[in-house]
Amino acid sequence: MPKIYIVGASLTKIDRHFDKSIKDLVSEVYDSLISNLKEDSIDAVVVSSALSGVIYNQLNLASIITDYLQLKDLSVYNVELGEASGASAIHIAFSLVRSGIHKSVLVIGVDKLSEYPTWKANRLYSMVLDSEIDYHYGISPVNYAALLTKLYMKRYGYSRNDLTYWPVLMHQNATKVPHAQLRFPISPQKALSGLTMSEPLTIYDTWPIGDGAAALLIANEDIARKYSDELVELAGIGSSGSDLGIPSRDDPLYFPNTYRAFRRALSMANIDGKGLRTYEIHDNYTISAILTLEALGLTERGGGCRFVKELSSGNVGLGINLSGGLKARGHPLGATGVYQVAEIYMQLIGKFPISVDAEVGLAHNMTGLDFTTFITILRR
Amino acid sequence: MPKIYIVGASLTKIDRHFDKSIKDLVSEVYDSLISNLKEDSIDAVVVSSALSGVIYNQLNLASIITDYLQLKDLSVYNVELGEASGASAIHIAFSLVRSGIHKSVLVIGVDKLSEYPTWKANRLYSMVLDSEIDYHYGISPVNYAALLTKLYMKRYGYSRNDLTYWPVLMHQNATKVPHAQLRFPISPQKALSGLTMSEPLTIYDTWPIGDGAAALLIANEDIARKYSDELVELAGIGSSGSDLGIPSRDDPLYFPNTYRAFRRALSMANIDGKGLRTYEIHDNYTISAILTLEALGLTERGGGCRFVKELSSGNVGLGINLSGGLKARGHPLGATGVYQVAEIYMQLIGKFPISVDAEVGLAHNMTGLDFTTFITILRR
Numbered sequence: 001m002p003k004i005y006i007v008g009a010s011l012t013k014i015d016r017h018f019d020k021s022i023k024d025l026v027s028e029v030y031d032s033l034i035s036n037l038k039e040d041s042i043d044a045v046v047v048s049s050a051l052s053g054v055i056y057n058q059l060n061l062a063s064i065i066t067d068y069l070q071l072k073d074l075s076v077y078n079v080e081l082g083e084a085s086g087a088s089a090i091h092i093a094f095s096l097v098r099s100g101i102h103k104s105v106l107v108i109g110v111d112k113l114s115e116y117p118t119w120k121a122n123r124l125y126s127m128v129l130d131s132e133i134d135y136h137y138g139i140s141p142v143n144y145a146a147l148l149t150k151l152y153m154k155r156y157g158y159s160r161n162d163l164t165y166w167p168v169l170m171h172q173n174a175t176k177v178p179h180a181q182l183r184f185p186i187s188p189q190k191a192l193s194g195l196t197m198s199e200p201l202t203i204y205d206t207w208p209i210g211d212g213a214a215a216l217l218i219a220n221e222d223i224a225r226k227y228s229d230e231l232v233e234l235a236g237i238g239s240s241g242s243d244l245g246i247p248s249r250d251d252p253l254y255f256p257n258t259y260r261a262f263r264r265a266l267s268m269a270n271i272d273g274k275g276l277r278t279y280e281i282h283d284n285y286t287i288s289a290i291l292t293l294e295a296l297g298l299t300e301r302g303g304g305c306r307f308v309k310e311l312s313s314g315n316v317g318l319g320i321n322l323s324g325g326l327k328a329r330g331h332p333l334g335a336t337g338v339y340q341v342a343e344i345y346m347q348l349i350g351k352f353p354i355s356v357d358a359e360v361g362l363a364h365n366m367t368g369l370d371f372t373t374f375i376t377i378l379r380r
Numbered sequence: 381m382p383k384i385y386i387v388g389a390s391l392t393k394i395d396r397h398f399d400k401s402i403k404d405l406v407s408e409v410y411d412s413l414i415s416n417l418k419e420d421s422i423d424a425v426v427v428s429s430a431l432s433g434v435i436y437n438q439l440n441l442a443s444i445i446t447d448y449l450q451l452k453d454l455s456v457y458n459v460e461l462g463e464a465s466g467a468s469a470i471h472i473a474f475s476l477v478r479s480g481i482h483k484s485v486l487v488i489g490v491d492k493l494s495e496y497p498t499w500k501a502n503r504l505y506s507m508v509l510d511s512e513i514d515y516h517y518g519i520s521p522v523n524y525a526a527l528l529t530k531l532y533m534k535r536y537g538y539s540r541n542d543l544t545y546w547p548v549l550m551h552q553n554a555t556k557v558p559h560a561q562l563r564f565p566i567s568p569q570k571a572l573s574g575l576t577m578s579e580p581l582t583i584y585d586t587w588p589i590g591d592g593a594a595a596l597l598i599a600n601e602d603i604a605r606k607y608s609d610e611l612v613e614l615a616g617i618g619s620s621g622s623d624l625g626i627p628s629r630d631d632p633l634y635f636p637n638t639y640r641a642f643r644r645a646l647s648m649a650n651i652d653g654k655g656l657r658t659y660e661i662h663d664n665y666t667i668s669a670i671l672t673l674e675a676l677g678l679t680e681r682g683g684g685c686r687f688v689k690e691l692s693s694g695n696v697g698l699g700i701n702l703s704g705g706l707k708a709r710g711h712p713l714g715a716t717g718v719y720q721v722a723e724i725y726m727q728l729i730g731k732f733p734i735s736v737d738a739e740v741g742l743a744h745n746m747t748g749l750d751f752t753t754f755i756t757i758l759r760r
Contacts, residue, residue, distance in 0.1 A: 241456030
């Protein structure tokens with residue numbers, strides 16, 4: 001199979017961009033990407049957005065954006081898969097290049113949640129659950145995350161304090177990242193005393209509402225160097241989905257789709273995972289980060305919370321959410337998966353605010369609590 | 381490149397299914413598809429729906445459907461591209477198989493517009509246009525279609541009566557098709573006297589509101605025969621997008637994306653188009669059918685309306701919308717592109733209600749008035 005490369009990436013600062021529309025955010029990220037490439041030809045565009053229809057009254061978003069960017073005569077695709085929209089767009093772009101259908105594919109992820117009250121954003125976010133069940137009863141993913149958190153603490157004997165290491169570390173990381181939304185440190189006490197979202201979770205156990213756009217250009221090996229000398233191979237992808245019902249899972253404290261997607265991506269990249277030195281994981285909740293670290297085999301079952309504490313002490317030697325993660329870098333839903341891969345790309349080419357000694361990195365993007373999960377492995 | 385096959389297809393009758401949910405429609409079409417195959421293993425699912433978020437309050441639809449069908453441990457993708465969602469899902473599935481990422485991919489298209497008043501359906505449909513411009517001002521695609529119709533009549537000297545051949549023919553075709561929504565013939569007088577949608581268009585120049593689901597299974601050549609002996613090759617795909625602004629187009633009476641997508645699909649299929657004997661085209665309006673026939677080179681510019689009259693007389697020797705088209709078979713938005721390809725598949729294997737002497741057929745699916753267009757060529 002031919003090799004596929006990321007030849008460039010760009011992203012906007014995540015913020016409450018009250019003065020910018022979706023089109024403004026997309027133009028900004030597109031112009032920035034293209035201005036850093038030697039060549040601007042593009043065969044296809046894949047756009048990712050979770051909220052296009054339900055917030056912006058916009059179906060067919062990819063056509064609208066392509067037109068706005070004055071791109072003509074190319075193929076256009078549009079994906080929506082809740083929070084996993086971004087990675088699914090990248091996997092589809094990878095497929096379109098690997099199959100020979102297109103030589104170069106632009107991936108754009110964008111979402112804009114500001115200008116809406118928090119209750120509205122939460123209501124929309126709950127649409128990633130089953131609309132006939134959870135949404136109907138007003139249940140949001142945060143409620144499931146709270147249940148899993150309680151169960152986790154009880155089964156493995158952790159205290160509420162033990163859960164503060166993750167948000168504290170994420171906020172610490174974000175202080176060094178210019179594009180992160182929440183660039184201030186927090187204390188464990190602050191993490192505990194935030195507004196309760198769903199007992200025992202506070203707002204520091206989840207992501208802030210914000211807007212952002214990110215873009216990547218993916219090209220095949222024949223033409224990759226025409227665009228750039230900063231190439232990173234899209235070495236492996238893997239995904240797994242379904243098995244949504246938290247109560248009906250064999251073990252609610254286990255992320256089976258993350259595990260399977262990870263094995264598949266390792267297999268395609270033909271590595272065993274030991275060389276992975278940097279990860280961007282989908283920490284929509286503190287408990288999600290913990291269960292993801294366990295499913296990725298970075299620690300044993302039940303050891304995730306301890307692992308995070310060690311990570312905080314700086315003794316682990318791995319980069320995990322150097323961006324600050326969804327928690328502090330921010331989470332513009334359909335753009336997040338594109339941000340993650342763009343960040344790993346920047347880390348591997350040495351253009352990330354924090355220097356990273358890594359040749360191989362991984363992005364983990366999922367919708368809900370491991371409902372459908374995508375793993376993307378990049379290799380310098 | 382390895383050959384890719386459609387190994388099976390199924391579809392529901394399009395109707396106002398007040399008694400069935402999205403899940404019911406999808407189950408019906410999935411069960412019917414699987415029960416006709418020798419093997420039921422599936423590596424991935426691509427779901428297509430235009431209205432999932434805006435009507436059903438459902439993001440992440442593909443995950444929800446996959447879970448409902450009790451499919452586990454497979455890859456899940458979801459697309460939305462307005463009316464072209466169905467074909468874009470098929471093209472993505474084709475790519476996922478051709479790239480070797482998956483061996484077999486299930487494509488499901490579904491939409492359900494009943495239970496909503498017509499004004500609401502029209503309002504939602506207008507979201508395929510630019511939400512900041514057209515949608516904001518209450519402009520729906522039908523208004524642009526009306527403008528193009530007037531311009532076409534004036535430039536090429538056609539009368540309003542000349543435009544009735546298309547809806548009359550479509551209703552005639554649909555009388556023989558059990559899954560069509562409008563299975564009754566209409567007279568030219570009836571076509572003229574329908575409720576005015578946007579002068580000079582009546583409701584007979586556009587599609588009825590209805591619900592439907594369609595499914596296809598796509599597999600690579602190594603395993604295709606494990607599923608079925610009724611194989612049809614997905615021989616070529618092509619697409620082109622953007623250039624939305626009708627007023628700013630070089631010539632509003634020309635469908636450039638249809639032309640380009642058609643050339644690309646022919647090139648991939650390695651044919652010149654003369655062997656194409658059956659077509660399913662995207663006649664969201666009578667004028668769309670006419671301009672599509674011209675862009676596909678079946679007649680000269682300005683000759684589309686005359687061509688439709690000849691077609692009605694039965695002297696053309698081609699199958700064009702034997703299903704009855706969007707006009708009479710129906711148009712459950714995100715499912716339509718899947719219906720079209722399923723119909724061409726059924727025609728080529730001899731399982732369509734009307735017998736067709738064809739080895740190669742084409743489906744043409746677009747969003748709006750040639751905003752983004754997908755051509756799919758099938759070969760027996």
